[in-house]
């Protein structure tokens with residue numbers, strides 16, 4: 001299953017980050033998820049709930065997902081349009097020669113965390 | 126609690142594992158080729174032909190990642206190369222950790238060339254670096270020339286595109302030039318070979334490239 005595979009890597013990436021940055025506990029994780037990245041958010045949340053429980057640092061943490069809208073560029077008329085509304089055929093000129101420019105992302109944007117070394121990370125907010 | 130910005134890809138830990146594995150493979154002089162394609166695109170047939178043509182000059186290993194089936198692994202071990210079935214646990218891709226486990230089962234430091242037949246689909250395998258030295262993608266003529274538009278990521282991640290089943294072009298209206306133009310727009314550096322693993326047409330150029338890569342890897 002795709003979501004489970006991604007969650008395993010997300011947990012590992014966060015675990016690595018925590019070890020390198022004196023993070024003792026992660027309270028929440030915010031992801032930037034492209035609208036057409038192929039992630040089913042409900043499945044992803046379920047997989048997260050199950051899997052984060054296996055890492056003490058992540059246990060009980062909240063998963064937030066910010067959706068990045070998908071945008072497609074048309075070679076035929078050089079315009080861009082919303083991918084989810086119109087699919088692969090350009091709504092302006094009918095061309096099928098179109099390319100996804102945004103919306104495939106899977107990025108860990110930020111986490112809220114407790115650290116045991118105040119100098120290790122900068123306080124952003 | 127403080128807010129810490131990461132801006133890292135979710136698979137960053139896999140990317141690091143993959144890089145480590147690639148460096149180990151470089152030290153042992155083992156070229157790992159990650160073969161990606163749709164189900165039925167002709168991966169096993171292509172490997173079979175390639176091994177018959179150039180196999181005697183190399184110590185070859187095969188990793189089969191097909192979900193719950195060792196049919197391909199058995200077919201290829203009949204050629205006298207060692208093959209293992211990777212355990213993907215129902216996952217839709219191979220990652221660096223699974224690849225390492227399979228490589229250790231196969232033993233890799235005594236091999237020159239190892240092919241990883243990744244799980245058959247054009248989406249998930251492209252998202253996970255396996256640690257392979259080269260990524261090779263197969264697109265077969267019956268699948269259509271519009272695949273670069275639909276599955277761009279895999280085309281951008283591949284060093285080589287093999288367009289296979291070229292003998293079937295009269296049945297399917299596959300436009301080679303159009304397909305290649307679309308692929309090059311995504312990945313200007315990609316090498317494209319048109320091959321038919323059934324009648325052998327075009328296989329020499331692909332095999333020549335492969336031998337060049339195997340010869341220079343880790344030396």
Ligand SMILES: Nc1nc2c(ncn2[C@@H]2O[C@H](COP(=O)(O)OP(=O)(O)OP(=O)(O)O)[C@@H](O)[C@H]2O)c(=O)[nH]1
Pocket residue numbers: 162163164165166167168169170171191197245289290291292293320321322323324
């Ligand atoms: N006409 C033609 N048929 C081919 C060619 N290569 C493979 N085939 C046929 O395509 C079918 C699938 O080939 P495989 O080599 O098993 O494909 P695969 O990608 O390994 O398939 P899975 O491992 O099941 O995903 C078989 O019936 C092959 O005989 C080719 O160059 N030309």
Ligand SMILES: [Mg+2]
Pocket residue numbers: 168169170191197242
């Ligand atoms: Mg096969």
Ligand SMILES: [Zn+2]
Pocket residue numbers: 074075076077078079090091092093094095
């Ligand atoms: Zn247009």
